[in-house]
Amino acid sequence: MRYGNISEQFGVTGKINISVKEDSETIMESLLHAEELALIPPTWSEKRKKTFVMGRLAAKQAMESYGTTTYPVLRGSMNEPLWPDTFKGSIAHKDNIAIAAVTKDPSYAGIGIDIEDAHSFLDTTHARLFCVDEELTYVEENSFNATLFFSIKESVVKANYMAYGKRTEMINVNCCKLLENRSCPKVKVKYILENRYIISLCMIYQEKNKNNE
Structure with missing residues (x-):
């Protein structure tokens, strides 16, 4: 499956x-750093192992786009990716696809990316677990919005943890406010539909750059 220029x-x-990396591509473990391979426990299934490898290869490819030598992306205490100095990034997986977003731009305090199957709708009962009343109004109109809000919230949770070292609960993220710029001015979220997937991107700017787009 072909993917366009996601950054664009x-x-x-x-x-x-x-x-983006897909399972249909040639996935070579040998392309990973030894430190990354050491993160794979022997108890993982082949599917879980391949998913991990795809994510790290997507991250490697994104870092190589800067024309620099790549370094291993390790793993923190909350299973979050630990990026090399000067890099900030995020990795997401869904089905047989992995996606990574990487930046060296110092204006970002944190970034987060997520990918969800746009055809995998969540009903209102499930949406109540992570949506506030304002969001549920849109979910009741179209169940697609539940999956969209889940994806956006996941990207915000990742970016927030990178920026502040604290995990925020999905229920505390109001997508309606974020999408309408009624929330914190230094937090921006965007989403696109690519093939059958929703891809969400959250950017948290450094305080001095809070008016950035």
Whole structure:
């Protein structure tokens, strides 16, 4: 399945590099750093192992877009990716696809990316677990919005953890406010539909750059 220039679609070309890896491609573990391979426990299934490898290869490709030598992306105490100095990034997986967003732009305090199957709708009962009343109004109109809001919230949770080292709960993220710029001015979210997937990107700017797009 072909994917276009995701960075361009998000309007972040030159600021954030986004790369996609699919299971249909040749996935070579040998391309990973030894430190990354050491993160794979022997108890993982082949599917879980391949998903991990795809994510790290997507990250490697995104970093290589800067024309620099790549370094291993390790793993933190909350299973979050630990990026090399000067890099910030995020990795997401869904089905047989992995996506990574990487930046060296110092104006970002944190970024987060997520990918969800646009055809995998969540009903209102499930949406109540992570949506506020304002969001549920849109979910009741169209169940697609539940999956969209889930994806956006996931990207915000990742970016927030990178920026502040704290995990925020999905229920505390109001997508309606974020999409309408009624929330914190230094937090921006965008989403696109690519093939059958929703891809969401959250950018949290440094305080001095809070008016950036």
